[in-house]
Every structure is written in C-alpha cells, then in structure tokens.
Amino acid sequence: MPVHTPVIHTTIRHILERPHFQEAVVIGDEASLNRTVTWVHIIEVTKLDELLNGNELVLTTGVGWYENEELSLSFLKQLIHNNVSGLCIELGTYTPSLPASMIEYARNHHFPLILFHEKVRYIDITQDLHSLFIHQHYQMVKELEDLSSSFNHILLNGKGIEEILYEFHRRTKIHVCYLPIQGDSYFYPALSLAEQEKRVKEWVEHKTWHQQSLHTSRPIMVLTHYFADLIAYKDGLAFSEFDELAFDRCATAIAQEVMRTTYMEERRRQQEERWMHDWINNENNQEEVSSELQQLQKGTFHSMAVALISKNHLLPSHKNREGLFIQKSMLARSVFEERGVTLLATSMPHAYVFILLYPGSLQASIFRERLYSGYQSLVKEDQRGTFPFFEHLVFGKTVKAAGDVPISYQTAKETEKVKSRVPSLALPFYENLHLFRTVLKMEEEGDLEDFIDEHLGELLRFDEDRQGQLIQTLKVYLQCFGSKQDAAKELYVVRQTLYHRLDKISELMGDDLFSSPKRLSIELALHAYEYQAGTM
Secondary structure, eight states: OOOOOOOOOOBHHHHTTSGGGTTOEEEOOHHHHTOBOOEEEEOOOSOOTTOOOSSEEEEEOOTTTTTOHHHHHHHHHHHHHTTOOEEEEEBTTTBSOOOHHHHHHHHHTTOOEEEESSOOOHHHHHHHHHHHHHHHHHHHHHHHHHHHHHHHHHHHTTOOHHHHHHHHHHHHOOEEEEEESSSOOEEESOOOHHHHHHHHHHHHHHSSOTTOOSEEEEEEEETTEEEEEEEEEOSSSOOOHHHHHHHHHHHHHHHHHHHHHHHHHHHHHHHHTTHHHHHHTTOSOHHHHHHHHHHHOSSOOOEEEEEEEEGGGSOTTOOOHHHHHHHHHHHHHHHHHTTTOEEEEEEOSSEEEEEEEEOOOSOHHHHHHHHHHHHHHHHHHHHHSSSOSGGGOEEOOOBSSGGGHHHHHHHHHHHHHHHHHOTTOSSOBGGGOTHHHHHHHHHHHTOHHHHHHHHHHHHHHHHHHHTOOHHHHHHHHHHTTTOHHHHHHHHTOOHHHHHHHHHHHHHHHOSOTTSHHHHHHHHHHHHHHHHHHSOO
16 A cells, blocks of 8 residues: 655745745744745735735835834734744845844744845745645645545445544544544554543543643534544644644544444344334233343333334335434434433334333433433424424333333323324323323213313304304413413403403303313313314
8 A cells, every 4th residue: 555645734944945045044943944834925014904814924125114123023023913934034125134122022932034135036936935835735635535535445345433543644644533422432543551541531521632732623423413522633743734624534534434333233223122012012021121121231220211203204205214213213312312311212113113211210200301301402403404303203101110111102102193183282291191191081982072062062163153262262261370461462362352252251151160170171171172173
C-alpha cells in the first residue's frame, strides 16, 4: 500500500525557502516561523478595519507610517489583532529602519518581521505565493477525495472502526481516539492501558485533555442521537485546514460505520427475540422468560409495560417497513436507555411491539414518568422527519411481574383502539384512559348507543335540527366545574350566549346536572359520544 504524503499547511518557514526570500532577513523565533500562511496581501493603509481574514502574509513599504513611531506600532498591533501571520517590509525606499518598540512588540508576541534590504517586486512575490496556495488547495481537494474513497472502501468491506482510524492516522500523521458512550474506546496509535484509562476519565469528566493542548473533537451522531466522541490530537503545528476537513470525513465515516453496525445488531437482536411473541401471547413458561431476562440484566425488573404501533398507520408507500422499524427501534432504544429503561422490540403480524423494562425498585409512577418523557422525546423526533411514526405509539398497563406482560399487551391494544377513535388523546397510556375504559366495556356488551341516547339524546337531536352547540357547551361547562366565566372564555362566546345555551340544556335535561350520580353518567355519556363520533 503506497504511503501518502499529507497536504501540509504553508508556514513562514516554508515561505522563506521560496526564491524571492533568499536575501530576506527575519526577526523572529521558532514559534513565529511556524505560523500558518493561507494568503498574501499588500497593504499600505494604516487603518485595517475588516480588510483581513487572518493567516495572511502582509507586504508593505511602510509609506503610510514610517515617520511616526506611534503609528507604526499601532499598525503592527492591528496586524497581530487580526491574526496576520507575518509582515514583510521593504527597507530603504520609504522606511530606512524599524523603531525599536515595533521590533520588541513583535518579539514579545512571536510575530515574524521579514525585512528586505534591497528593492523587491511585490507583484512577483504575490504571483508566486498565490500560485503556491492554489496548487496546494488543488492538492488538498484531491487528497480529500482520495481519503473519502478509502473510507468508502473500508465501509463497503465492513472492516470496522479501527481500520478507519488507522487510515486517518496514516494519511495525516495525527493521533486519534474513538470514545463511545458504551463499549470499548480505541486509540490509534495505541497507548498503554493506564494512559488510555487516564485520558478516558479526564475526557468524560471535563470534555478536554488538559495536558494535550492541540486537540479537537467531533460528536458522533446517529439518528440525531449522540453515540460517541471522536478526538484528534497532535504535537507541534496547529491543525491545518486539511487536517480539519480530513477529520470531518473521518467522523462521517465513523458515524456511517456506527449506523451500519447498530442497524445490523438491532436486526440480529429482533431475529433472536422471537421468544417475545410467545411471551406476549402467554404461550411460554415462566422459566424460559426468566432465563431470557437474566441475560439482559443481572437482577430483577420491577416494572414493565408494552407499547405498540399498529401497522395500519403506515402508508402503503412505505415498502421497506421492516427496515424502517429497525431504524426507529434503534432511536427508541437510545431514548429510553438514556432514562434507565431497557427496550425490547419485535414485529408482530399487525403491529410493531416494544416491551419496556425498568430494573429500579422505585414506585410505578416514576417508571411512568420516564415513559412519558421518552414518548414525548420520540414525538419531537417525528416532527423533524418526513412522516409520523411515534405519534401512533400507545402504551399498555404498567405491570410488576413478567407473567402479566400479556395483560399489558392486551391493554395496549385497547389504548390503540381508543387513540384511533379519539385522536385528541394527549398521553396515550392505558392508565390515562379513565372513563374510556368503561366505554370500551360498554361497547363490548352492546350498550353504548342506548346509553348515549338515554343521557344525551335530547341535546343531540336539538343540535342536529337547529345546528346548535349544546353538546360542546355541556362538555366545556362540566370541565370548568360550573364556572360560567371560564366556560364562556373557553367557548369564545359572550356570557349572555352561554346563559341562553345553559337554560336550554336545563330545559332538556333538568336542573340537577351537578348531582353526583347524574353528573357521572353525563360525563360517561360524553366520553362515549366522543369515542363513537371521533370528535366532540
């Protein structure tokens, strides 16, 4: 395999080797000679404002400031403030010599002064250096394309992260470290185990290496979630433009490799977890389930819940549904694991199913809060995508024992049924169905329509005949606990309109709306009507 010479960044030291600088005298130390130069510019004005981008080599005759020591020092300070790499001055024509204060200030700031004691053609210098920069830029682009091609070859052949790190180091001579949230870290070239542990600990605690000043890092993001840090570090020269761009490509290749391996791991996991089908359907024994769970976690899971997404919600155009589910499972697993919840995923004939397991012995309410938080985070992820997926996620009853997971699965299906009929259900958890759970039982027994008609029939017929809004008014009035002011505000009507509607409701239903048995029946009927109609 041929060894590539990395694209170097041009420094003052390199420029002094050019033909036009053979007779130049340099005032500066080693640090000043290592300053990076990306462009060359002729300046004769004394107020620079925003004329410079940084890293330029400035050429001047000093005609604007040579007679004024204060002005010459101000000119130098502006150059250093604008991150100029060096100053070339032609002595003799306009500037006989430099003030001592200017030389001292430059030395104190490791800023190189390049003096020409004979007349030089700045036009020749600029043409020469600009040609050099353009050629180096072309070489840099070519080298980056070649590096990207090497990374792609490594990815296509499945050679892994270590090979990517090796290729990056081989091309750039820069040391690199891959530090994942979970799993083994990689250093290339390798360090001693003690040094690795030291650096990992320091990075985790401080996100920096205090003893390694020349380092840069990139987060490795997969499906918008943070998986690892990629850190490059070196001695000597600062990172060049090529170094930074090559490091970006390395980070992209690492992210693609993490995505590929995570995808394959998720696929393998789902293929191996077919035992979950039997568990969900209550078709295997407790010893088998306990054995499988023991492989996931030492100890006992104390809270469990089943969540599902009906496949009916996915568009027919989503041909690679299983591939989509694997990607979404990766994201869901990451979100819930951040909250200490273990996630198992499997595909059933009519639904995608997640089993969520919590090892902590905290109250069930803590587990539910973490489920709420995870669900809301996933819905936000939906908003960044092109189509909804997690907004169709529903949750079953929280249970304590593995043997009750089939119950959680059945109640998740009940939650899905309510959610599909009542889209306004904010948190689609079985525990939040409340009266809708009774509505489902009434529907099973065939009592739903008679119950709605018995308690709301008169209002429904009035609204249908006269395009009234008595049902909506009654619902809001009860939600506001009988506060006419709040109800009018919620309905966006004046109080007189609300009073008129309430009078009509009392005429049709009686004055005892808030008597305990009647109010409970009316609220149940309103839930039943919302479930049946899909809206209120």
